[in-house]
Amino acid sequence: MQQSDPFWASPVDHLAKVRPDVPTFYACPAVLQSVAREFIDGFDGLVTYAVKANADPLVLANLCAAGVTAFDVASPYEIDLVRANCPHAALHYHNPVRSRSEIAAGGAAGVTSWSVDCDVELSKLLDILPPHSEIAVRFKMSVSGAAYDFGEKFGAPADMAVHLLHRVAAAGHRASMTFHPGTQCADPVAWVSYILGAADIAQRAGVHIHRLNVGGGFPAWRNGQRPALSAIFEAIKSTAKAAFPYRVDLVCEPGRAMVAEAFSLAVRVKSRRAGALYLNDGTYGALAELPVVRGFDRVHVVAPDGTPKTGTTTTFAAFGPTCDSLDRLSDRLTLPCSTAEEDYLIFDGFGAYSVVTATRFNGYGASDAVLVQNL
Incomplete structure (x- = not known):
């Protein structure tokens, strides 16, 4: 994960201006420190962080x-x-x-x-x-x-x-x-x-x-x-x-509860076919945990210019970018019917067991990290 230095206002601000073609993590240090203080202030004892999560x-x-x-x-x-x-x-x-x-x-x-x-x-x-x-x-x-x-x-x-x-x-x-x-x-x-x-x-x-x-x-x-x-x-x-x-x-x-909320992940739709989306990240990359810890629904869609996609929804099968047919999310994603090629899917609360579990199988798995003021 390669990190950029300047802060952007938000993930959508960066997506609309840069239009990245690789999976991109958006990190908000303010959120991370806020969650840490929630643990320190609320837990009656010593708070440690499980490094494995991120x-x-x-x-x-x-x-x-x-x-x-x-x-x-x-x-x-x-x-x-x-x-x-x-x-x-x-x-x-x-x-x-x-x-x-x-x-x-x-x-x-x-x-x-x-x-x-x-x-x-x-x-x-x-x-x-x-x-x-x-x-x-x-x-x-x-x-x-x-x-x-x-x-x-x-x-x-x-x-x-x-x-x-x-x-x-x-x-x-x-x-x-x-x-x-x-x-x-x-x-x-x-x-x-x-x-x-x-x-x-x-x-x-x-x-x-x-x-x-x-x-x-x-x-x-x-x-x-x-x-x-x-x-x-x-x-x-x-x-x-x-x-x-x-x-x-x-x-x-x-681990998970400490770091998850401080990151969002944007992945791009490479192709849409009948009832299915092909993404630029998948289960060999930062989405590796979704088939294991299921029920994640904090996903929204924006167009390349940053416009939110809304309206009637439908369910999609979602495949990753590799040649392996196992590179598929277990749960279908409920997304706007208008979701199209080059749109971005933004997964919120995605800072744990994502970048650390990504592999470079088939040449994929690389990602960028961008600092933002708000998620």
């Missing part, structure tokens, strides 16, 4: 400027990105599977918190980390409310979590806990269930935990009304206070 230096620098002081990293590459843009930030390496060389690299970079979900990975940490390191046991539960379940890949069942927590404490490290309720989780009850589960595991292990990381999973605005984060914040705060007989410091690690 690792662009623009994002990292603006989050630092807004007051974010800690970042969740998942690889040495992400560690280096944060150190280059926010050199004094705290690093939480909460990818629970790491090679020994990755652990060593994290330690050398000053990682202050680690997660683990099995004996083998815990043994690696105990072999390498200095005394009194923070190790958070990641556990999983069967909880609904998310677009898809993160527990399928990571997280220890309750009995294993009890065992791991006891091992961490017995080894003289600071024992913490962490979980992830699943991506795009809009139901506060999911956090309530997980926090109650964490308290039960800690009690069974006989361990006073140092901190409880309530994960990411906070929902971005993908359709309908914007999700109310305040209800989730309040559920987390009140449940943690009631569930533990002692004060537990809270941590969260939003």
Whole structure:
């Protein structure tokens, strides 16, 4: 993603004057910093940012400027990105599977918190980390409310979590806990269930935990009304206070909900056929997540001169630019019947898991980034 320096008034202002022929992200730093402050002011604990959602230096620098002081990293590459843009930030390496060389690299970079979900990975940490390191046991539960379940890949069942927590404490490290309720989780009850589960595991292990990381999973605005984060914040705060007989410091690690709203993506219609649009981006590019996290409807159409397309709508199949027939959006797009070749489709709230997941398959996948004052 190549970034332009001057600010434009809005995406439509830029589209009408430049008429780009490559997918173009419109980034609004003011929105990004506003969302960051919403988390910092509303969440009762430490707010970290999950770098995986969007690792662009623009994002990292603006989050630092807004007051974010800690970042969740998942690889040495992400560690280096944060150190280059926010050199004094705290690093939480909460990818629970790491090679020994990755652990060593994290330690050398000053990682202050680690997660683990099995004996083998815990043994690696105990072999390498200095005394009194923070190790958070990641556990999983069967909880609904998310677009898809993160527990399928990571997280220890309750009995294993009890065992791991006891091992961490017995080894003289600071024992913490962490979980992830699943991506795009809009139901506060999911956090309530997980926090109650964490308290039960800690009690069974006989361990006073140092901190409880309530994960990411906070929902971005993908359709309908914007999700109310305040209800989730309040559920987390009140449940943690009631569930533990002692004060537990809270941590969260939003990715999607932190960065999504600060970006819009404009893609161009290359061709229209009966009932179908062929776009200059698709599932091998910045639209990769749409077939997985479905139900996105924040799309509008403008003509090349910036005029909004309105009127009667119909549904279109939407294909990406590659030669692969799999390069197709799962959901049909409801758009004006007048949508035509060279029009632009603008996807709002598209800053997360878009540019970072794009590939260069078939020579596509490149994009530009333009700074705007308003989205």
